[in-house]
Amino acid sequence: MNDRPTTTLDQVARAAGVSPSTVSRILNGTARVSEAKRRSVEEAIAALDYRPNVLAQGLARGRSLTIGVLTQDIASPFYSESLKGIEEALAGTGYAPLFVSGHWDAEEEARKVALLVDRRVDGVIVLTGMIPDDALIATAERVPVAVTGRTLNAPRLIAIDLDHEAGAYAATRYLIDLGHTRIVHLAGVQGHADARARLAGYRRALAEAGIAEDPALIVDGQFNENGGLDAVNALLDHRVSFTAIFAANDQSAVGARLALYRRGLRVPDDVSLVGFDDLPGSLYTTPPLTTVRQPAYELGRLTARVLLHLIDNRPLPALDLPMSLIVRDSAGEPA
Amino acid sequence: MNDRPTTTLDQVARAAGVSPSTVSRILNGTARVSEAKRRSVEEAIAALDYRPNVLAQGLARGRSLTIGVLTQDIASPFYSESLKGIEEALAGTGYAPLFVSGHWDAEEEARKVALLVDRRVDGVIVLTGMIPDDALIATAERVPVAVTGRTLNAPRLIAIDLDHEAGAYAATRYLIDLGHTRIVHLAGVQGHADARARLAGYRRALAEAGIAEDPALIVDGQFNENGGLDAVNALLDHRVSFTAIFAANDQSAVGARLALYRRGLRVPDDVSLVGFDDLPGSLYTTPPLTTVRQPAYELGRLTARVLLHLIDNRPLPALDLPMSLIVRDSAGEPA
């Protein structure tokens, strides 16, 4: 039942009284064709409502016109912005993105990448993830790959990273300049390179300001709302004193904000809060969140562009994208 | 540069000393094969690291093993939950979802659907959208389609809708039972069927309670944060009196909440607020949002399942999914 007869190039050729080769040439603008034939082919195409079979084209040309994209969670508020950027960069190029999710599991990521390769994608984009470098290098032997969130050098592979350490430094430094010295860091998931880099930036800012690091102030926020909520609850339960929180991402900042709200602590009057990412929703938290903006959309767009260049063997564009502190209303001077 | 030589089925056949047909049969378990040949083929596959070309399989079998999914915005917090449900339902079936975005523009949606058809997807899922019914019915002549957010009857097409009117009724009724009579409705985008149904539910609840409808209380929230923010600001500027807000979706509720915050109005002490959708983030707003839960994830999963059944001509599962009021902390009795 699945098949309604689709019209094929051969039928068009017959209807127009020309050879299939000619139809193909007209379709692809791949050679000069007499006006008469062109016209009759175009008429036949219109009359039959012919649309080329992209799969068949792919098989014949040796390229699928699809770009595989490994994200971690299709519904992630952060990465979905990057997906949007990828969509945008691919629009009008003939390439379609094929999205798969790895869920931060190295094995699942590897399986999903294999699935992309099985479908003969013309290039692969990997949005961070836990998949080991070697696996990436190995797949780059079959197909060009562009990966974000790590530094890596290999043939047919290009890695784009942002300076998370610098972003975290700027955020922490901002709080210090405001007068805070008891600054909590809601750390990200252990093992994530981003989480490590952000912690390092926090530490560097403290050290530079001559503020001794207090291990009690570095807690696990798990990169999500619930992690932030639990961590701040625990801090409050243990009567740890602090005047500011630097969260490793906006989601954990939002969780922290709710914990404070529940205890009757005001932001920023009682506690200052700074996040990381600048999710679309962070503009509308109460109060709007001061945060480090990661250009997720632009990152997606750039990564896709770079991959296209890599596929066509063209010289690559510049790869630098800035992190920037966005000052809104959630941080102020200590009470 | 794009092509590292990939090993083909023919090479496997040669290496194993059998015909290509046999290799294919073993790959697909489509016929009995002698143990000896099976073994040598399996060895050859392992030795050559052979992976079938899914595109070529698709061409030969007349099915692409991909399901086209038209969403409106890949980064929408609501629809991305449905995408996740679709992913989940398709996992392990051999089908891969191909996501495209229509951006609430009927023409773009039609173009994107055409793109899916060009790629010979085996089925199409349309997550609401503005594309007209006829267009959907026409594409159903080429490929099975499952569409959400509307009611429609046609061959090879199945429509799944939720009862938005009932959900809105429940929300409004809840506020009325709490004692509110001056209830603002932050309406959704004009022309969206969902928006109309939710407005209707609001009206029915008022009418049933004998509360006269005040046109000044029905304002445009545009289904997004900024719309909710602007609308509530305008209400406050014009000194319209109200004690509660029923927003047509959570995003506009969040914007409304920020407007109230900025004016120093407390939620729920001064103004009660109820949303619609139950986005993942609504659990973490301050205060956590009372809202009507739309089972977005389950909807995506069900839609994908139904489509698979349609493709295989199997009897369809039940299509009902409930809306439910989730009571959290943003609504209370009027001051």
Place this chain on the structure above:
DNA sequence: CTGAAAGCGCTTACAG
């Protein structure tokens, strides 16, 4: 400019 032919990498009746 244009057609016949071979080929892309598979599958699947058709014979044995």
Place this chain on the structure above:
DNA sequence: CTGAAAGCGCTTACAG
């Protein structure tokens, strides 16, 4: 059980 052959719907050297 298994192979040779034809076919899926295109593209692209190769000749004219």
